[in-house]
Amino acid sequence: MKVTIDNPAGAPAPAGPYSQVARIDFGTGAMLFVSGQVAIDEDGNAAFPGDMAAQSEALFVALGQLLEAHGATLADVVNIRTFLTDMNQRAEYARIRGKYLTEPLPTSTTVEVSRLFKDGAVIEIEVVAAVSSS
Template sequence: MNVTLRNPENAPRPAGPYSQVGRVELGGGALLFVSGQVALDEAGEVVAPGDMAVQSREVMRSLDALLRAEGATLADVVSIRTFLTDMSRLPEYAAARREFLPGTPPTSTTVEVSALFRPGAVIEVEVVAALPARAG
């Protein structure tokens, strides 16, 4: 088993001292563990403070970029964990999630938290993706 932790160059930068993606090679395939993403712009500022719909879409775009940097897509997601600061706004997140994950839904956990690490951030999402062994 080989484990790699990294921050892909063409993907969102981490907001602190941690790795964005953990890759575990397993029998020719791989599991990708993607750190929780909040909606941050290139300067590290929260995008659309307090806006669940906008932040949800931005978070999904960030997750997609991180997965693509590892040769995966959102279609490879097998588990998703979501942290919301207000569970009554779940429908706004659910709409974005359906837009970006239109197929069979992955396993899922969604919890309400009192706050996230940046003021104005209302959602954080982390995923696990599975890549099958490559033929040939």
């Protein structure tokens, strides 16, 4: 088993002091654990403050870039955890999510939280993906 901790070049920079991807290679496969992501702008502030749809869209693009750096796509996601600051906006999030995640759908947890670590952020997403080893 080989463990690689990574902040991939070409993907959005982390919003704090953490690694964005942990890759665990074993046999002919690998698991990718992607840290929770929030939509941030070039200045490190929440992008599209309060806008669930715009933040969701930005997050799926960023998650795709992080996965791509390790030879994966959103189709390889086996688990997704979503944190919303307002469950009443879940349908808006689900509409965007449906554009990016297709059958077979990953296992999923969605919870409402009182606050995220960036003011103006209304959603945070983390994923786990399974891929063939490269």
